[in-house]
Amino acid sequence: MSGSLQDLSGLDRVIHEPARLMLVALLSSVESADFLFLLKESGLTKGNLSVHLSRLEEVGYLRVDKTFQGKIPHTEYSLTAKGKTAFNEYRKKLDPIIRQHSRAAKL
Amino acid sequence: MNVQIDTVLKRARGYWFIDGFTEMAAGGLFVILAGILLFSEYMPRASFAGWFLSVTSEIVIAKLIGILVAILILWWLKDHFTYPRTGFVRGKQVTATQVFVILRNVILFLFLPILALLAACLIIASASNVLASMPAWFPVGLGLIWGGMYLLAGKWMGLRRFRWLAVMMALTGIAIGIWQFTIGLPTFPPNIQSGIFQPIVLQTINRTLMSLGFLILISGVILMLSGLVTFLRYRKENPNPYVEES
Secondary structure, X not given: OOHXXXXXXXXXXXXXXXXXXXXXXXXXXXXXXXXXHHHHHHOOOHHXXXXXXXXXXXXXXXXXXEEEEOOEEEEEEEEOHHHHHHHHHHHHHHHHHHHHHHHHHHO | OHHHHHHHHHHHHHHHHOOOHHHHHHHHHHHHHHHHHHHHHHOOOOOHHHHHHHHHHHHHHHHHHHHHHHHHHHHHHHHHXXXXXXXXXXXXXXXXXXXXXXXXXXXXXXXXXXXXXXHHHHOHHHOHHHHHOHHHHHHHHHHHHHHHHHHHHHHHHOOXXXXXXXXXXXXXXXXXXXXXXXXXXXXXXXXXXXXXXOHHHHHHHHHHHHHHHHHHHHHHHHHHHHHHHHHHHHHHHOOOOXXXXX
């Protein structure tokens, strides 16, 4: 196996799952977002989204802040420092793999 | 995969512009500023310096109040219209350094052109031809700079309509430049002295301010139209606030 392919096995599996990757990517470019935004942007079902958000919270990548706006409950999700680092590391590892295989495909 | 990640990142960055409100507010502000510039021509002027100072202060005050009012209106609209439909997003927290950078860019983007015009007048003796043609090249340059900024912003946020806005801004600047050139530029005498208070220099400044006024006016109208189209599309796609399914 080539070096870059071996690197694939070192990718963070929590983030590597496509739905969670999308959620982490969305949250990485904002301070925080609510459930509705993540639901609309990800196109996931409510159940699926809840499961993935719980998984991200479980590993410490996600912080959940529950507040009230008047009488309406409002939940905001944001990436923790650990989550931001994990996402940056993931992108750093993935970039060279993609570049190497793009070059190989052109040859 | 990374291409898809970039797309997702851009969508989140451009969320503030999803409903078109920001463009409409910015366009409205542009129209007000252009109104002040264009109507300043008819204001009584005891001296050029006094008139220029008065117009500049009015623009600065209108800009500060306008930005504050626009932000309040935008918050209210987003709170009552956008967030119930497509969700709430809190933008990245801005640090003191970033605030400084934003302020610096606002100054560069809005104040510097007027200051540059003034500075160019003060060095007139060595550059009379450049100054004489200022009513033509100034809007062209500014239109191209604004176009470039919209292009970069559109690329960063993945907003395709910003490319069109960039093209429209650049074309507007070029069109105003051509118009000014066609109606004839001020002719400077060969022995012109340094200094701003000369009829020919004042005429050039007035013509350039008029060009700037038209550029801001047309850009404002373009922004308002773009915002309106975006808003109508957004409303069509999200007619009602999101309701939890029971």
